[in-house]
Amino acid sequence: MTIRFMDVFTEWAASYDEAVTGHDPQYKDVFLRYDEILDAVAERATTPVTEFGAGTGNLTGRLLARGIEVTAVEPSPEMREILIDKIKDVNVQDGHFLSFDAEGTNSFVSTYAFHHLTDTEKGEAIGLMADILPVGGKIVYADTMFLTEQERLDVIREAREKQFDALADDLEREFYPIIPVVQDLFEKQGFNISFERQNKFVWLVEAEKMEESA
């Protein structure tokens, strides 16, 4: 698989930590309650953890602070550089959702990253994680998703009306799913899944593996 959108993160890496604190008006609502959202993911994870799309390390740091052993998987060199600079002695892998080394992992986590995969690729990634997780192991993540296709279209229209064109383009370009599709992808692979709304865009997903993979 080609890793898409890496040019976005080459550009965004240096100012990413400012965007998550609400400095970018277009992304203010996307990152509303960012700290609480990352804490909610961290508190549901059980060690050892593999984190995808670790970016500048904001979730990684929270996991480590809880005494959790973490491998941070991040495909963007610019993001990895900031992460390593911020958190010394962190275990970092150049990889992505469909290419990683995570033997022995008990939980997979990510924040604001799973939407980089198409829905078909999301299913493949869930399969790869399911093959590694023990029964009772978890996938916990937070990301933008929508209850229905109509909600997705309405949010894009509202963004255009506010002239938030960067946000609207992002919502059209990347693969923000609808919840019934996500639910189906996880249930097909033997997970029990719950969804909890965090803000207008972001939902927290907690999926527990219920049976041995086929």
Ligand SMILES: C[S@@+](CC[C@H](N)C(=O)[O-])C[C@H]1O[C@@H](n2cnc3c(N)ncnc32)[C@H](O)[C@@H]1O
């Ligand atoms: C919006 S940032 C989120 C960073 C961090 N997790 C956070 O919550 O602030 C998305 C991150 O996902 C990474 N990413 C993009 N495509 C990916 C893929 N296919 N697999 C794993 N990570 C990916 C990007 O390089 C970027 O660091």
